[in-house]
Amino acid sequence: xxxELDFGAVLADxxxxxxxxxxxxxxxxxxxxxxxxxxxxxxxxxxxxxxxxQAPFWLQHGVAAYVELVRxxxxxxxxxxxxxxxxxAGVRLSAEAASLLAMVLNLGAYAxxxxxxxxxSAHPGQAEAALCLxxxxxxxxxxxxxxxxxxxxxxxLVGQVVIVMLGSSVCGQISTPxxxxxxxxxxxxxxxxxxxxxxxxxxxxxxxxxxxxxxNRLATLWLGPxxxx
Amino acid sequence: xxxxxxxDIVRNLLLACRWTVGLSALAFAGGASVGLLLLLLRLAFPxxxxxxxxxxxxxxQGIPLLVQFFLAYYGLGLxxxxxxxxxxxxxxxxxxASAFLCDIWRGCVRAVARGQWEASASLGLRWHEQLLFVIxxxxxxxxxxxxxxxxxxxxxxxxxxxxxGFMELTRVGxxxxxxxLSPFLVFGFVALFYFALCYPxxxxxxxxxxxxxxxx
Numbered sequence: 001x002x003x004e005l006d007f008g009a010v011l012a013d014x015x016x017x018x019x020x021x022x023x024x025x026x027x028x029x030x031x032x033x034x035x036x037x038x039x040x041x042x043x044x045x046x047x048x049x050x051x052x053x054q055a056p057f058w059l060q061h062g063v064a065a066y067v068e069l070v071r072x073x074x075x076x077x078x079x080x081x082x083x084x085x086x087x088x089a090g091v092r093l094s095a096e097a098a099s100l101l102a103m104v105l106n107l108g109a110y111a112x113x114x115x116x117x118x119x120x121s122a123h124p125g126q127a128e129a130a131l132c133l134x135x136x137x138x139x140x141x142x143x144x145x146x147x148x149x150x151x152x153x154x155x156x157l158v159g160q161v162v163i164v165m166l167g168s169s170v171c172g173q174i175s176t177p178x179x180x181x182x183x184x185x186x187x188x189x190x191x192x193x194x195x196x197x198x199x200x201x202x203x204x205x206x207x208x209x210x211x212x213x214x215x216n217r218l219a220t221l222w223l224g225p226x227x228x229x
Numbered sequence: 230x231x232x233x234x235x236x237d238i239v240r241n242l243l244l245a246c247r248w249t250v251g252l253s254a255l256a257f258a259g260g261a262s263v264g265l266l267l268l269l270l271r272l273a274f275p276x277x278x279x280x281x282x283x284x285x286x287x288x289x290q291g292i293p294l295l296v297q298f299f300l301a302y303y304g305l306g307l308x309x310x311x312x313x314x315x316x317x318x319x320x321x322x323x324x325x326a327s328a329f330l331c332d333i334w335r336g337c338v339r340a341v342a343r344g345q346w347e348a349s350a351s352l353g354l355r356w357h358e359q360l361l362f363v364i365x366x367x368x369x370x371x372x373x374x375x376x377x378x379x380x381x382x383x384x385x386x387x388x389x390x391x392x393x394g395f396m397e398l399t400r401v402g403x404x405x406x407x408x409x410l411s412p413f414l415v416f417g418f419v420a421l422f423y424f425a426l427c428y429p430x431x432x433x434x435x436x437x438x439x440x441x442x443x444x445x
Contacts, residue, residue, distance in 0.1 A: 003307055003308065068424075068428065068431075069420070069424060071381075071431065072381065072385075072424045072427035072428045072431055073385070073420045073423040073424055073427070074385040074386075074387075074388035074389070074399065074423055075385070075388075076389060076391070076392075076399060077388060077399055077402070077416060077419050077420050077423060078420070080399070080402070080406075080412075080416050080419075081412075081413075081416040081417065081419075081420060084406060084412035084416060085406075085412045085415075085416040085417065086413070088411065088412055088413035088414075089413055162291075166291075166292070166294075167293065169293035169295045169296055170295055170389065170392075173392060180293065180295060180296060180299075183299075187303075193299070193303040194300065194303040194304055194306075194307050197296050197299040197300050197303065198300065201292040201293075201296045201297075201300060202292075204291065204292050204296060205288065205291040205292055208291045209291065
């Protein structure tokens with residue numbers, strides 16, 4: 001039996017694919033911003049050598065539990081818990097909001113560990129010196145400790161953002177109109193399932209390359225030329 | 230509608246864990262064999278096979294696992310093979326794991342100092358003897374922590390097989406959540422079971438890593 005592939009039938013639905021790309025990119029950028037912010041805050045709580053007074057005991061353990069819980073459960077279960085489980089507890093979210101929340105929490109946990117590693121690789125004397133010069137705890141963290149830490153761990157951080165972007169394909173399962181949902185919709189109309197997922201797979205591949213490039217360029221602009229690119 | 234007690238939920242989820250563990254084991258065995266084969270091919274024919282295998286690795290690391298599952302599922306159907314979720318899920322996960330493991334292990338082989346190749350060559354060992362008796366034993370020690378770490382990723386990856394109809398922990402959880410109308414409880418338990426499976430493996434990976442660093 002000869003195999004016939006018809007990509008035209010899939011590409012004819014380009015508005016759907018385009019909407020999918022837009023949603024995937026939007027969700028990823030949202031997760032990138034909020035997730036890194038969450039990661040930075042949690043890393044500040046967890047890191048040991050900041051020379052400042054430590055965050056309260058319960059907060060440190062709370063953050064540790066959050067990080068371990070997220071890192072040791074599948075993203076799809078986190079998503080289902082937020083989308084199907086939380087309404088029973090009175091928190092009702094739209095599919096899009098639930099997807100974004102799940103991605104932010106997921107990236108936040110991984111970013112915490114990555115940024116913490118960057119912070120802890122600095123010499124403790126750096127924080128002490130900054131404090132001695134009269135910088136406040138916050139200034140020490142934001143101006144002295146954080147930038148080189150981000151620079152050091154940038155490749156891992158970018159890798160994690162790409163993983164979260166690829167993971168967002170699961171959000172289609174709760175009918176968020178992202179890229180893999182578009183593929184599912186298209187194949188349910190014209191039965192070209194294999195072709196639809198090939199097209200979407202290549203789109204993800206392209207997106208992950210672009211995302212990597214873009215973030216590396218951003219780092220050069222923002223953190224200056226360094227070891228990250 | 231039948232009533233579900235708490236124990237019924239827990240029991241069904243516990244039974245479903247078998248399939249998650251089984252699929253993980255199968256995927257790891259398959260992925261390790263294919264990954265090792267790819268690595269050996271890449272080392273043996275650096276000129277001819279380096280870029281095709283690098284491309285294969287890039288391809289499977291840049292496409293979501295979920296899409297890989299769909300491709301395996303529909304692709305097998307296209308070439309006329311009667312697909313079961315078992316076959317599609319193990320094929321998808323095997324390819325996924327082989328790409329990652331090939332990449333991880335290549336890094337480990339490259340981490341062994343170049344001089345080790347040269348020294349063993351100057352001692353008159355042939356290429357396969359150099360690899361087998363000198364390089365791989367050292368690379369294996371370096372490879373253990375990241376390989377165990379990847380196992381966690383693989384176990385979590387099996388959750389996506391639920392989407393193509395494989396009856397593992399997540400799928401059973403979804404069915405139970407629909408039947409019991411208490412998704413909060415059921416998905417909470419599902420998450421706990423995954424945690425119980427993955428956390429010890431994560432801890433082991435971290436302990437191995439610490440031991441490695443202590444030795445150096």
